[in-house]
Amino acid sequence: MDFRDEAQLDSSQVEQRGGRGLPGGGLAIGGGITGIIALIAAVIFGVNPGNITGGDPAGLQPTSNLSEQCRTGADADQSEECRVVGVVNSIQEYWGNTDGYQQAKTILFTQAVNTGCGAADSSVGPFYCPSDRQVYLDLTFFDTLQRDFGAKGGPFAQAYVIAHEYGHHVQNLTGQMERVGQDRQGPDSGAVKLELQADCYAGVWAKHAVDTGFYERAFTQAEIQQALDAAAAVGDDRIQERSQGRVDPEAFTHGTSEQRVTWFGNGYQSGDPAACDTFKKGI
Template sequence: MSFNDDVKIDSSQVGSGGSGGSPGGMVVGGGIGGIILLIIALIFGINPSDLPTNPGGGSPDQGQVQPGGTEQDSELANCKTGADANKSDACRVKATVLAVNTFWSQELPKYKREYTPATTILYNGSTQSQCGTASNQVGPFYCPLDKQVYIDASFFQILSDQFGSSSGPLAQEYVVAHEYGHHVQDILGLLDEAQKDPKGEQSGGVRIELMADCLAGVWANHATETKGESTKGGDVAFLKPLTDKDIKDALSAASSVGDDRIQEKTQGRVSPESWTHGSAEARQRWFTTGYKSGDLNQCDTLSPDTVE
């Protein structure tokens, strides 16, 4: 799903962090942080039991925004229009963050909830969050303690090369929209459901993740209607109309991060009792539910007897 060339890209909602050096101790802590990070540990072949569970090793500071000097910093600085976003991953993330924040800022008030835009830290190597160290061994996550999303710049390439995900635009935009689904859940007071029952096919952890997939689908449904400022004056939709290929790209990304797919690849067997995010099939199905309905109310994964 490509951005309209003329839409302006605001620079205030994405910062850069990290310098590519060796990451410090991986720290998992703070509300939902550990649940979101757990599956990413599996992606990189890390035994989740080896992850620290207290915040002692990480700085409590928010992701540090670094001055220019890397190729990524240059991409972000030069990312000013939709045409720029169609040319680079870093700029696409920046544009997607703006599009997603704009949509939820308009949507949540319909449910009597105010939406506060969340910032994304797009980093290289490692940086600090209040949930601990974000590194290229962790992958994307939402930290509820500092209300920020953290994405390593190399993640999309890893997802494509190692796990067979499509590298198409909506595959990348889905990842961003999923993490912002967690921010919406945070605002709605739902994140604690994952901590109450973190593992298993029907667990709270899985239900929260599948809900975030559904919320990403809701955004995708409305993405071509959500408007930003045009370089030519007036308003223009952030994104061009979706194609069948766009949807296949998003479903490919959702499938590639299913618990069963990841476990099969990393440990050679599937163990549903330890699932935290849901199967490939369920992740695709709930994204599709959100996309086809465009309705936040259809993303209730907490009430059904089964979600798998």
Template sequence: MSFNDDVQLDPSQVQDRRGMGRGAKIGGGIGGGLILLIAALLGVNPQLLEGLAGAGQDPQNQGTAPACSTGADADARLDCRITGTVNSLNAFWPAYLQEYNVQYPQPETVIFSQATNTGCGAATSEVGPFYCPADTTAYFDPGFFQELVDRFGSSGGPLAQEYVVAHEFGHHIQNVLGTLDRAQQDPQGPESGAVRVELQADCYAGLWARHATTQQDPNTGRPFLEPLTDQDLSDALSAASAVGDDRIQQAATGRVTPEAWTHGSSEQRQKWFYQGYQTGDINECDTFAVATP
């Protein structure tokens, strides 16, 4: 989805750590990156970071995302699109959750390159975008979005990128509602808690997409995003499909092993994103209430 040109962005909601990365590099080359992406892509898996806590844990300087002030900037620059999507999510979720008498503590968001320190330990770009519950922060390396296209065949359209950001914020909502830890209690398999957590985050991303075109910028009173087009929806579903466990396993190893799934198949990820988008109802995102997600 494209942003309305004149909406005002709030870059203070995003920390920019690019060029300040630290920490030991996890893995190396395309093979190591793929292995980690299979396990961590678009999700939270603190086990990936075990052994790295304490590596490069000195305080980091940080600033806000530069030159991101309007919706036109969000359409022109990826870092500004991340910032604009964060602004939209931080405007949408408090009002939506208030209907259920749930308070929304605003998460932190970090843009980084190569490596950064987190509350879950030192992380590098190979883990993909992730949410760390220990510091309630979502982390994004903008370089990942090209990887999503080049390695996994996703569309590079705006909603494909915004879906990634909205998915990580979905994990924050799960953290607020108390469902996030179910991923660690039942970590693998096609019907595991881990898969259900990831699919629910996809559903929450779709729910945001349903409402994002009417969620107003508090400064201008205009919606952050322009009306959704068929191409926008196709872009988001393309991204959801690209990060299905079956598709990633096939690309990495030439075979599909459902018992090792942690995020769900391409079909499941598309299904639950669309469920959230079609219904716009958080009650319809209960992936734990169905026998087969």
């Protein structure tokens, strides 16, 4: 996943913050991927994540000026934080050609963060908050994904996760989130359709990423496989099997591993957001 050395990065699209941890010891529910599901469900459906985390972290201020270290594509090839900037820039360059698109900032945080949806800590993983229209990401999530859920990881696995969260931003802007209503759990629920559509949108971006001018070449099949592997790792069935030893489809919120891989592939093969209407096409 090589960036063009001369590509100019816009670091204003990413902000880095520190953190001090949450009072009360963090999540009242299980952390890790379970926390991810809980928080993403919360922010999408308007529940305050502060009710989940049990605290409101204070003193979270920007910790560095990314504009000093993330200037070009060459920087993105050398630094994880700058790579996030490059990925975000590419994603927003692609969606910026869509009528009505408005940019969303990514917040890189450590330990804990305040959001427009409430307080969160690092165990919840990446998420999008529709209230403040920002993506939140603790980079330690990717270590957890590899260590606890067997994902192979890699730069493009990170890019897939970020692109998925920006898929939620697109859904927020276009009114797709409103189609979920109260249909928040189950194998054919609106919640699952929303998540699979975001996977599909991530695939659409991947198809067009080289056209945004940030990448030296199109992604290889091996790189695409990193995304597919990450998508499979966060399927409801795999998460439930690992966390509780059984699969309960009625509790699905994101879709199975197979579905997540399939819908990312649908987006990548078609390169067309119109092919991602999981609400009409069915899943």
